[in-house]
Each structure stands twice: as structure tokens, then as C-alpha cells.
Amino acid sequence: MSLEKLSSNKAFGGELTKYKFKSAALGGLDANFNLFLPANAAGGKVPVLFYLSGLTCTEDNGAQKGGFMGPAAQEGIALVFPDTSPRGAGVAGEDDDWDFGTGAGFYVNATNPKYARHYNMLTHVTLELPEVIQAAGLPIDFTRQSIFGHSMGGHGALTLYLSSVLSGTKQYRSASAFSPISNPTQCPWGQKAFGGYLQGGVEEAKDKYDATELIARTGGEPLHVLVDYGTGDNFYKQGQLLPENFLKAARDAGYDEVQVRVRSQEGYDHSYYFISTFGADHIHFHANFLKA
């Protein structure tokens, strides 16, 4: 699992590096990710924030368009940008749709035998990437991790965070999301993805991969969650995101605005123009916990 450096760009006093490695979690396929190290990483290990991207994206979208590196450099926080699915698994039909298969791994571990060898983005993000980064001797302190994401990646960030709270590993100190798919078992994108990747389909997903379902079960455990969505977002209007369901479940579970903050942003859409507008906010939110 040794890392091959594909490219490197100096940015904001630090360095953005693209790596490739043979991913066991993804069935031995090559996997890419980007890592931003701020300048202070030269002096010792730094906290890390994972950014999970949305449907059709790669490890590049967030790095190029998110506007995250400037504030992360200020805060002295590293950023990891994983890809959004395995590439080239060769499963029949995986390239037919933009919202399923390649570019659309939904941050699950597939249990449907057709996908189970390769579509394991959950393990890839939560276990494998920390392992390979640590094994390479890169200056990241994995006792200080947080996670955020956009759309499908917002779903990933919220579910990986809440799952780590429920399981007691508490891998992430905080989670945030831009326009997350907040209740995927109730929307077409999620139903399609879970119906494909999971042997138990939507029912299996309710137990493991739905932020609205999960937050109903974390009661008592302290949470640090920030969500932004735009009222001009067509996917929001089409009922793919359902942030109100997540908000209601959070309040029903006793979480207040400090622990779970969901902000409706007037007129913003689903694009990286929206994300970059609030990117610095999210970085500073996570810094509160990563640097505590």
C-alpha cells in the first residue's frame, strides 16, 4: 500500500499533493486522493479534516473549487480529499448512470455481491486512508480528525460521524455538510444507491447509512454538527436533500442549535459557488474542535 506521488502544488504556504495507491478496500484498484499539508506541518503533526465530494466528482473538485486551503492554512489543519468511488471496477452497468456506480459510491460498504469486492468507500475513507497516510510517515495526527462534505459527500460526512458516535469509536470530533443528502432512504438518489449496493436495500440503509435515522439514536452523546443548504438548490426543491427531516430528528432527539446547527441560506444553489461562499465558515467551525 505504498503511496505514489502523482503531482504536487504549492498553495497557501503549504503543499497539495496527489497520491495514488493500490487500495485493498476497493478490491485492489488504484485509488487517488489529494492531501493538503499546511506550512506548520513541517514542525510537527497537524489535525486533519476529510472532505467528501458529491456525485460525479473526484478528489480534485474540492481542492480546486472549494476555497478550503486558505482557511485551513490559517488554522494549521491538513485536508484529505478522497475520490467518490472505485474507478474501473468493471462491474456491468457501473458507468451507465451519473448517480450510481462510478463517481457515486455513497460512502457505504456494499453487501450486494455484485459490488462488494470494490464498492467499499466506507472502509476506504475511515480506515484505509488514515492507515496509508500514517504508514507513509506523513505528519498527520489522526487522534484529531473531523469530516465534512457536499451533497452525497455531506451524506457521507454525517453518517460516518454519527456512526462513529454510535459505535463509540468517536473517530471524528465534528462533522459539517453543504447541501447533504440528509435522509437518503426517503429520496430517489438514496433509494437507487442502497437498492443497488446493499443486499438488504433501503432497510439495511436505515440501520447504517441514513443521517436522519442515525441521529435519532445518538441521544445523550454530545454532537458537533453544522449543515448549510441553499433555498435556490434544485435538488433541494426536488426532495433529494430533505434537511428539514434531519433537523426535526435532531431536535426530537434533544439536540439544540449549538450541537446541531442547520442553516438555510437564501437563494444559494447546489454549486461550488455556494460551497466556497461558506467554506471558510466550515473550516473555522471544525478548527474549534480539532484544536481544542
Place this chain on the structure above:
Amino acid sequence: MSLEKLSSNKAFGGELTKYKFKSAALGGLDANFNLFLPANAAGGKVPVLFYLSGLTCTEDNGAQKGGFMGPAAQEGIALVFPDTSPRGAGVAGEDDDWDFGTGAGFYVNATNPKYARHYNMLTHVTLELPEVIQAAGLPIDFTRQSIFGHSMGGHGALTLYLSSVLSGTKQYRSASAFSPISNPTQCPWGQKAFGGYLQGGVEEAKDKYDATELIARTGGEPLHVLVDYGTGDNFYKQGQLLPENFLKAARDAGYDEVQVRVRSQEGYDHSYYFISTFGADHIHFHANFLKA
């Protein structure tokens, strides 16, 4: 020349809009540009900063990756992102190379008859875009314009600015550039472009389109110029940019570091990661003059 709105995205409290219109300067072809209006434009006309992009780019690269809109929103400055060439002119060979023809207009008015009908990015940027924006009633104060750009667009920004000083129109209050092609008559990119677009070739360009030549002739007129380039930039290493020639000409002409500042940035390359690192700096530089 009425404007058709192609898309619109809220960003940083303002609005980024992509427009299309039939461009007389470009021989009647459709031309796109992006316009960012900050929130304060709702209350009256705002100053404007033109961003000229580099080889192979369109009106989108700077808007998506430059990191300019956040600081421009803070300063209350509009941004115009033109395309880099006519599109679909149908001139034989215009799509053969990435550094000539489509995507590579070099911000000149072509005098070679083969290109003269369409390749007039100089007029497009300096006259036509202000005209159509003004005619559309958009809240821009064109008595307060500045200009910046990257690589080929840095060449454009410097030459359009210096030409407006030399001609006495003083259309722009300040100019800045990231890794500009600073002495194009002395580098392969410029020689190829001028040899193609201009009947008089490189000699014609020396008179009109070479920042290093032009600054030798502006002596006495006050200038406001900022240039950043990276020492890790492969095009710099290959001698395509030649910022030292521009700097020497500026100093020989009597300009000091306040009037013409050229900064060598250790380890940075030619990418938008470099640009976005110093984007806010450039916006604030121009704000000094646009808001004076």
C-alpha cells in the same frame, strides 16, 4: 448586442451571471462572459476589475478557481471574466494547437487578413464588453476600471493597461498579473502568436503588444502594477514568461517598487493553486485605486 443570461449563481452574497451576446468585435460570433456583482451593487454602481485568463481557458476558470469573488465581495468590486478567444471562427487550423487560435487570442486585434475578422480580443475586452454591459443597464461604474490576468491573460492585462497609459485614455487605474508572459516578442508563445495574428509579425507586436517594450515608453506617467510569479513554474523555467526583462525595463524607465512591484514567489507553479493563494492580495491591491 443584447445580453442573454445563460446561468446565474449566488456567491458570497452577490451574484455570478454568465451572459452570451453576438459580438461585433469577434465577427458576429457568440461570445460568453461571466460577471460577478457584489451585494452592494444593489445600492448603486460599483467599480469593476477585469480578469483575463490564460491559454486554453474560458470565462469559467477564473470564476471557479481563482478565489477572487470572496475578496471582491468584501471590497464591493464587480468582476468581469471574458473568454480568451473567439469560438467557432472557422479559420483553418485554429483548433490545431493549444497555444494558438481557439483559447489563445492573446488580447490583440489581428491584422493578418486570415484572422482579422474574428480575432479581435483587444477591442472585445476594452470597448465591446464595457459597451454591452453598460447598454444592459448593469450597475457598473466604468470610470473606475482595473485589470488583471494570468499568463497570456497577464500579458493582456499589462499591455492593455500600459497601452491605455500611452494613448492617454487611462482606461484602467491599475494592473496586476500572475505569471504573465512579460516579454512575448522574446519567447516562443508570443512569437508564434504574433507571427500568426499580425501582418507585421513580431515587429508589429513590439510596438503594441509587449509589456516590456511598452513600459520603456511610459516614463513619467505614474503606474500602479503588481506582478507575482512562482520560481517552481515550468513555463517560467522554459523562458516563456521572462518577468526579469519586464522588471529591468521598469527600473530602467525609473519606476520604483511602489509603482511597479514584481514579486518572485518561492516554489509556486503556474496553476490556479498559485493564483488563488495570492488572489486576495491582488483584489485588495486594485481596491486601493478603484475605491480611491
